[in-house]
Amino acid sequence: MSTVASSVEVPAGLHLPIYMDNHATTAVDPRVLEAMMPYFTVKFGNAASRNHSFGWEAEQAVEAAREQIARLIGTTAKEIIFTSGATESNNLAIKGIAEMYRERGNHIITQVTEHKAVLDTCKRLEKHGYRVTYLPVKADGLIDLEDLKRAMDDKTILVTIMAANNEIGVLQPIAEIGKLCHEKNVLFHTDAVQAVGKVPIDVIADNIDVLSLSGHKIYGPKGVGALYVRRRNPRVQIAAQIDGGGHERGMRSGTLNVPGIVGLGKACEIAQQEMKAEAAHLTALRDRLKNKLESELDYVHVNGSMEHHLPGNLNMSFVYVEGESLLMGINDIAVSSGSACTSATLEPSYVLKALGLGDDVAHSSIRFGLGRFNTQVEVDYVAAKVIDVVKHLRQLSPLYEMVQDGIDLTKIQWAAH
Numbered sequence: 001m002s003t004v005a006s007s008v009e010v011p012a013g014l015h016l017p018i019y020m021d022n023h024a025t026t027a028v029d030p031r032v033l034e035a036m037m038p039y040f041t042v043k044f045g046n047a048a049s050r051n052h053s054f055g056w057e058a059e060q061a062v063e064a065a066r067e068q069i070a071r072l073i074g075t076t077a078k079e080i081i082f083t084s085g086a087t088e089s090n091n092l093a094i095k096g097i098a099e100m101y102r103e104r105g106n107h108i109i110t111q112v113t114e115h116k117a118v119l120d121t122c123k124r125l126e127k128h129g130y131r132v133t134y135l136p137v138k139a140d141g142l143i144d145l146e147d148l149k150r151a152m153d154d155k156t157i158l159v160t161i162m163a164a165n166n167e168i169g170v171l172q173p174i175a176e177i178g179k180l181c182h183e184k185n186v187l188f189h190t191d192a193v194q195a196v197g198k199v200p201i202d203v204i205a206d207n208i209d210v211l212s213l214s215g216h217k218i219y220g221p222k223g224v225g226a227l228y229v230r231r232r233n234p235r236v237q238i239a240a241q242i243d244g245g246g247h248e249r250g251m252r253s254g255t256l257n258v259p260g261i262v263g264l265g266k267a268c269e270i271a272q273q274e275m276k277a278e279a280a281h282l283t284a285l286r287d288r289l290k291n292k293l294e295s296e297l298d299y300v301h302v303n304g305s306m307e308h309h310l311p312g313n314l315n316m317s318f319v320y321v322e323g324e325s326l327l328m329g330i331n332d333i334a335v336s337s338g339s340a341c342t343s344a345t346l347e348p349s350y351v352l353k354a355l356g357l358g359d360d361v362a363h364s365s366i367r368f369g370l371g372r373f374n375t376q377v378e379v380d381y382v383a384a385k386v387i388d389v390v391k392h393l394r395q396l397s398p399l400y401e402m403v404q405d406g407i408d409l410t411k412i413q414w415a416a417h
């Protein structure tokens with residue numbers, strides 16, 4: 001592996017490392033933290049305690065948070081269930097519906113670029129006799145609605161398709177998907193973790209029956225999430241996956257994480273108030289980054305439809321650069337790469353592969369996840385740094401040199417053949 005010494009200047013006052021991985025998690029907004037603090041200390045009651053003011057105070061705070069969340073997605077507080085996060089919400093939605101509607105059918109439809117919390121849940125259900133269709137995506141990351149129509153049959157009970165993808169930021173056509181589901185009497189669940197608070201979501205207009213969201217992707221705390229479960233037209237029933245005291249209308253037992261819930265509520269309130277301005281700000285920063293990279297570098301391309309896209313996401317491939325060297329070169333910037341880096345293996349991202357990217361191009365891809373606290377100074381530094389490192393690495397790349405000399409790499413007979 002080659003390393004490069006970068007000559008990019010760090011402007012005075014710029015703090016390194018720069019965090020640009022806001023799809024992985026976000027910092028807790030100071031206003032959220034402030035709202036949470038009393039519920040760790042003086043207001044520590046159990047929201048299920050009915051006999052004293054400590055319990056009532058906690059319960060009131062939980063109900064206020066339910067309202068804040070409901071308002072953000074266009075529903076009522078009664079339809080919000082608290083969980084430990086979106087992994088649990090996805091498990092509860094999919095397993096809970098599969099179990100409850102087993103008599104009606106055993107077929108579930110999802111798609112290949114879902115989060116693992118959906119894919120692995122579906123895989124487990126396959127072991128228990130359910131049939132799962134994994135729809136492909138087009139090169140732009142979107143599903144084809146015709147594929148969805150064709151996949152539905154009289155045994156289909158659930159369609160689960162994400163609202164926004166966590167790697168490539170594409171927005172699936174959820175309103176149309178929901179409409180198709182409702183025409184066929186099939187329930188529609190969406191993992192909306194990356195979309196909620198970033199783009200408008202309205203469960204009624206978008207025909208959503210069940211929706212997962214998470215605190216720590218929207219400047220709230222980790223370890224708290226919610227599930228929206230529609231109560232009418234249709235009334236959705238979900239079999240509990242955790243049994244206990246019958247909390248959350250029997251769907252999810254366990255003492256409520258009151259400070260976390262207060263934080264999630266506050267995060268939703270802020271998101272609702274600031275979504276429009278924040279989206280404009282993030283889109284401007286994202287486009288600035290994209291334009292700089294595209295104007296200074298050749299052989300780069302954006303992954304995923306830019307037309308149907310989250311404001312803060314930019315996923316780019318830097319062809320003829322070795323992914324690991326690129327990451328090493330920009331190690332003062334926190335981003336994600338197209339390699340799903342687990343302890344032992346360096347697998348290319350299944351999301352990028354689903355778009356048709358080769359392993360090498362997937363490896364040389366970077367996900368920039370811009371968020372509320374990123375600045376233009378940071379964006380300019382990141383752009384300059386990436387440009388500098390990519391140019392250096394390409395000077396060392398025999399492949400890039402051949403391409404520059406006009407050699408068509410696809411026509412070369414490599415010695416190993």
Ligand SMILES: *Cc1c(COP(=O)(O)O)cnc(C)c1O
Pocket residue numbers: 023024084085086087088115117162164165166191193194214215216217223224225
């Ligand atoms: C982060 C994420 C999840 C998991 O949420 P947790 O609250 O961390 O369990 C699920 N789906 C998507 C799309 C995500 O980005």
